[in-house]
Amino acid sequence: MGYVETLEPGTFTLADLDALPDDGMRYELVDGVLLVTPAPLPIHQTAVLELAVRLRSACPDDLKVFIAPTDFQPTRQRSLQPDVLVCRRADVGPRAVEKPPLLAVEVLSAATRSKDLVFKRRLYEEAGVTSYWIFDPASEELTVLELVDGTYHQRAVVIGKDVFEAEFPFPVRILPAELLD
Known part of the structure; x- marks a missing residue:
């Protein structure tokens, strides 16, 4: 967790984040520090889409499935974009998901592997996802x-x-190999 512990709080704000261009990059904010991730590769997006489709087809009416770039803003200093998230419809504000999602999903890639396995895991855990x-x-x-x-x-x-037979946030059947079809 050395990467997480070496980050010093920065001065970047949610207002600064809102002013960034829509240029295909993924922008996230953690304690005033801007995190920038390049556009994902096709294998990554295939997995994201397939997983979102499976989740959406089983999703009850009171919940909502989103894909990135949908912001989850657990604090005024943090804005995160899980690849896929499931939240209560009531927790969706006009600009972002405002309360912890029931489910956050990250699809690993060379550019995001360590961030997803260590850094974002800790942030989601702290936020109560x-x-x-x-x-x-x-x-x-x-x-x-x-x-x-x-x-x-x-x-x-x-x-x-x-087969993974999920019970939470709702029953859904996931076969990892099918996420790459």
């Missing part, structure tokens, strides 16, 4: 973490054509 899924397209591996007493615990690791 109930479930955090991490999908690695290179190994067709889905890791499912659930918040228990403020700490993420691994619930499942599912690979390839093995």
Whole structure:
């Protein structure tokens, strides 16, 4: 966690974030520090879309599925963009998701791997995101973490054509290999 601990609070604000161009880059804000990620590769976007479609088809009416770039703003100094998120409809404000999502999903890539595995895991945990899924397209591996007493615990690791039968945030069946179709 050395990367997280070496970040000094910056002066970048949500207003500054709102003024950035829509240029295909992903901009996130953590304690005044701007994080910039390049546009994702096709394999990444395929996994994001396939996962979102599966979640959306099973989503109950009181919940909503979003894909990045949808902001989740847990504090006035943080704005995060999970690749996929599920939240209560009532938690969606005019510009961002304002309360912790029930589920945040990150799809790993070379550009985001360490950020997603360590940094964003900690930020989602601190924010109270109930479930955090991490999908690695290179190994067709889905890791499912659930918040228990403020700490993420691994619930499942599912690979390839093995089936993950999610119960939370709602029942849905996920086969990691199908996310790359």
